[in-house]
Amino acid sequence: xxxxxxxxxxxxxxxxxxxxxxxxxxxxxxxxxxxxxxxxxxxxxxxxxxxxxxxxxxxxxxxxxxxxxxxxxxxxxxxxxxxxxxxxxxxxxxxxxxxxxxxxxxxxxxxxxxxxxxxxxxxxxxxxxxxxxxxxxxxxxxxxxxxxxxxxxxxxxxxxxxxxxxxxxxxxxxxxxxxxxxxxxxxxxxxxxxxxxxxxxxxxxxxxxxxxxxxxxxxxxxxxxxxxxxxxxxxxxxxxxxxxxxxxxxxxxxxxxxxxxxxxxxxxxxxxxxxxxxxxxxxxxxxxxxxxxxxxxxxxxxxxxxxxxxxxxxxxxxxxxxxxxxxxxxxxxxxxxxxxxxxxxxxxxxxxxxxxxxxxxxxxxxxxxxxxxxxxxxxxxxxxxxxxxxxxxxxxxxxxxxxxxxxxxxxxxxxxxxxxxxxxxxxxxxxxxxxxxxxxxxxxxxxxxxxxxxxxxxxxxxxxxxxxxxxxxxxxxxxxxxxxxxxxxxxxxxxxxxxxxxxxxxxxxxxxxxxxxxxxxxxxxxxxxxxxxxxxxxxxxxxxxxxxxxxxxxxxxxxxxxxxxxxxxxxxxxxxxxx
Numbered sequence: 275x276x277x278x279x280x281x282x283x284x285x286x287x288x289x290x291x292x293x294x295x296x297x298x299x300x301x302x303x304x305x306x307x308x309x310x311x312x313x314x315x316x317x318x319x320x321x322x323x324x325x326x327x328x329x330x331x332x333x334x335x336x337x338x339x340x341x342x343x344x345x346x347x348x349x350x351x352x353x354x355x356x357x358x359x360x361x362x363x364x365x366x367x368x369x370x371x372x373x374x375x376x377x378x379x380x381x382x383x384x385x386x387x388x389x390x391x392x393x394x395x396x397x398x399x400x401x402x403x404x405x406x407x408x409x410x411x412x413x414x415x416x417x418x419x420x421x422x423x424x425x426x427x428x429x430x431x432x433x434x435x436x437x438x439x440x441x442x443x444x445x446x447x448x449x450x451x452x453x454x455x456x457x458x459x460x461x462x463x464x465x466x467x468x469x470x471x472x473x474x475x476x477x478x479x480x481x482x483x484x485x486x487x488x489x490x491x492x493x494x495x496x497x498x499x500x501x502x503x504x505x506x507x508x509x510x511x512x513x514x515x516x517x518x519x520x521x522x523x524x525x526x527x528x529x530x531x532x533x534x535x536x537x538x539x540x541x542x543x544x545x546x547x548x549x550x551x552x553x554x555x556x557x558x559x560x561x562x563x564x565x566x567x568x569x570x571x572x573x574x575x576x577x578x579x580x581x582x583x584x585x586x587x588x589x590x591x592x593x594x595x596x597x598x599x600x601x602x603x604x605x606x607x608x609x610x611x612x613x614x615x616x617x618x619x620x621x622x623x624x625x626x627x628x629x630x631x632x633x634x635x636x637x638x639x640x641x642x643x644x645x646x647x648x649x650x651x652x653x654x655x656x657x658x659x660x661x662x663x664x665x666x667x668x669x670x671x672x673x674x675x676x677x678x679x680x681x682x683x684x685x686x687x688x689x690x691x692x693x694x695x696x697x698x699x700x701x702x703x704x705x706x707x708x709x710x711x712x713x714x715x716x717x718x719x720x721x722x723x724x725x726x727x728x729x730x731x732x733x734x735x736x737x738x739x740x741x742x743x744x745x746x747x748x749x750x751x752x753x754x755x756x757x758x759x760x761x762x763x764x765x766x767x768x769x770x771x772x773x774x775x776x777x778x779x780x781x782x783x784x785x786x787x788x789x790x791x792x793x794x795x796x797x798x799x800x801x802x803x804x805x806x807x808x809x810x811x812x813x814x815x816x817x818x819x820x821x822x823x824x825x826x827x828x829x830x831x832x833x834x835x836x837x838x839x840x841x842x843x844x845x846x847x848x849x850x851x852x853x
Contacts, residue, residue, distance in 0.1 A: 347412075348412060351411070355464040355489070368458075377462070388472055393495040505794050508837065508839065512559055512833075534575065548585065550562045584627060594647060712726070724786075760773065
């Protein structure tokens with residue numbers, strides 16, 4: 275049962291999570307919570323489509339799928355090379371010596387395919403000895419950015435200091451100084467079947483001794499094999515660079531787009547804040563105002579209701595603006611007023627405003643916004659933490675229930691009809707959870723949740739949440755194993771997903787057990803100005819307000835406005851538009 279406390283209750287210290295988020299844009303990005311992106315007269319009410327969007331073609335039957343989590347299991351040996359020194363040994367020539375790698379089984383001539391410039395996600399598969407003499411593996415993913423323009427190439431989140439690349443060789447690495455020596459990270463190439471993928475071996479040494487051995491494969495962050503920029507009718511209408519911070523979220527209301535930016539290391543020295551664009555002419559958005567508050571730089575999410583605009587701030591809580599004049603928002607107040615609180619995302623459902631707070635407590639804040647410019651705190655909803663990184667990340671309100679993506683502890687389903695008696699109805703937890711965002715609708719008489727984590731390889735899972743006490747997985751959809759989902763919007767039977775380096779993906783979920791892609795738009799390009807090798811780069815925020823356009827925020831390119839899918843391509847889609 276969740277712990278419910280009054281606004282005056284003490285907060286649980288949650289500094290570790292806040293410190294983590296202060297440097298990584300991926301977890302401050304703007305999770306959107308419903309398919310209601312704000313039409314010119316915006317109600318703020320979420321709408322997941324028709325009361326029953328799934329029949330035909332789905333009859334409600336399914337097979338329960340095994341839940342393996344995100345980024346778990348053993349992918350198997352990733353390369354044909356091998357590291358010769360064993361754990362604890364000190365290579366005579368050091369850990370940057372190419373001779374410590376056995377490349378005899380590799381076709382080194384193919385390494386010429388590795389381009390001088392490129393952004394990669396690199397999987398490292400570690401080996402672990404078993405008591406019976408066998409070996410098992412586990413993997414994790416790091417990033418790499420190769421440059422030839424004089425700028426620093428990077429690997430494992432640090433500038434490369436050893437760079438030995440030739441037509442038949444590849445070795446990069448760096449050292450982090452420590453008190454008694456240093457920690458070195460070295461990646462050696464084995465084979466490159468194409469210019470978008472290569473394999474190799476990895477070693478980490480601490481003070482000259484081998485402390486980690488791994489095979490590796492590197493996935494270049496270019497468009498999928500054979501893909502064009504777009505498909506299925508998604509076409510670029512306009513592109514507008516956002517100068518503030520790192521753009522992470524968007525809301526559209528009163529013919530204006532409100533783009534939230536955060537202060538991040540991706541754009542050092544560029545303050546976060548709010549950029550307001552007049553989008554009356556979608557082909558030519560006009561910047562009307564830029565807002566940046568010196569003491570308030572970590573803005574992550576935005577929503578509107580009537581003449582009120584709510585911004586989630588990880589510095590001060592929820593910042594409330596008056597948008598009676600939509601081009602000129604006026605600061606009204608910050609809530610809650612009792613003390614600063616790191617709020618990650620906001621969501622409006624009717625006369626309720628929800629704020630998902632990270633620290634100093636893992637509260638979901640519940641406000642009455644029957645007077646939109648005067649939010650009144652009704653309740654703080656909290657749950658036991660799985661670890662110090664657990665917290666509400668985003669939420670979706672549907673039919674009297676709040677579906678909270680609660681990071682490490684998975685998806686929580688809460689009865690929120692009565693603010694004085696909110697009840698936890700059920701939880702869906704899974705291994706290596708980073709529950710980030712979800713959307714919920716009714717299909718063939720069953721309540722279905724589409725849930726996604728935010729982590730390397732996090733994928734879409736489809737859950738039957740009709741009985742919250744017995745949630746089961748009934749479908750899944752995944753792209754490259756190294757790229758993370760971000761935001762999810764359900765419009766009729768179309769699921770719009772911002773998938774970072776995979777761009778925007780649109781799935782037909784009329785049969786939720788078998789999501790199928792019907793359209794895409796690739797926003798991520800290696801050559802985009804200010805593009806980095808960060809894991810959380812690319813398409814991040816999205817709104818589909820039902821005005822014929824899709825509004826997307828890309829961390830480098832800014833505000834992208836796309837044509838919405840042509841109606842004649844939306845086979846099985848609901849004819850009802852979000853309110």
